[in-house]
Amino acid sequence: MPKVFITRNIPAIGPDKLRKQSGWEIDQWSKDEVIPRDELLRRVKGADAVLSLLTERIDAEFIEAAGPQLKVVANLAVGFDNFVVPELTKRGVIGTNTPDVLTDTTADLAFALLMATSRMLPQAEKYVKDGHWHTWEPLGFMGQDVHHATLGLLGMGRIGAAMARRGAGFEMKVIYYDAYRRQDLEQQYGYEYRNSIEEVIRESDFVSVHTPLTEETRHLMNAERLAMMKKTAILINSARGPIVDPDALYDALKNGTIWAAGLDVTEPEPVPSDHKLLTLENCLIVPHIASASINTRNNMSELAADNIINVLEGRAPKTPVNKEVVEQKGLK
C-alpha cells in the first residue's frame, strides 16, 4: 500500500486528490508552521512519496530516514534549492517542482514590488493612516517613474521573461543578462542582451533578480555590485533571499547608494522582527508571497500531487528536476 507524507497544511486540492487514490495511506503534518526536523525524519519513515515545501531540506539524512522504498519527493515550489539533487539522483529518487503554474503570479508580485517602491506606496499609506494628510503637497512622495525607465533583469527564465512582458507593457526598455541568451525574445519583443551582470546593473533604473539560488548566485548582489547601481535605482528580489547580501543592502539603502529595495525573499528567512532592514523606510519587505494567489496555490498543490500519482503509478512525472532518474527507470 503506497504511503505518502505531506509536510504542511497546503491547499486541499492536491491532498484530496491523493486521498482519493484507493488504498493509499496519506499522512500529513497539517499545521501552518514548519515541521520540526526530528518529527519530519520520524514521519517520513516508510514513505513512497513526500510532498515537501521549500522549508524542508531534502538531503541524504532525509532520504535515508525515509528508507529505500522512497520513489519521489514533490516540492510545492518552482525553486528547489532545498533539494540536494545529487543525493536524490544517486539513490534513484525522483525530485519534482512546480514550474509554469506560478510564472505569471510571481511576476505580478515582482512588478507590484517595483511599482510600490518606486511610487512609495507603503510610506504614503502609512502617512494617511497616521493622520498626516492635511493638504495636497507639491513636494510630497515624489518617487521614480516606471514608464520609459530601464528594467534590468538578472535571469531570463520563465519568470524573468514574464517580468519583461510586464515591463514592456509599461513602455520600459528591457535589458537582461542570462548565461543562456534568448535571441528569440530579443527579436520578438526588442529586449536587449548585455554581456555581463555588471553592464545590466550599471544601466538599469530597476534591477530585478530572477536567477535560481546556487553557489554562483549566493550574494550575487554584494556591496560591490550594489555600488554599481544608479543612486536612483531600485532593487527587486522575488527569487531567493541569499542572492542579496543583507548587510550590504542595508548599507546601500541607508547611505543612499541606491534608492529603494522591494523584497519578497530575505536572508535569513523569515526576517526577524528586529532586523535592521526593517528600520528602513526605503525597504519594502513582504513574506515570500509571490506565488500566493488562490488559483496559483491550488494549481501548485494539484501539480505536486499529480507528480506523485504519476510516479507511484509507474508513469513519468510532469515536471521532474532530475530527468535522468525518470529515464533510468524507463518511465513514460
Ligand code: DGY
Ligand atoms: C517558488 O515556487 O520557488 C516560490 O519561491 C514559492 O512559490
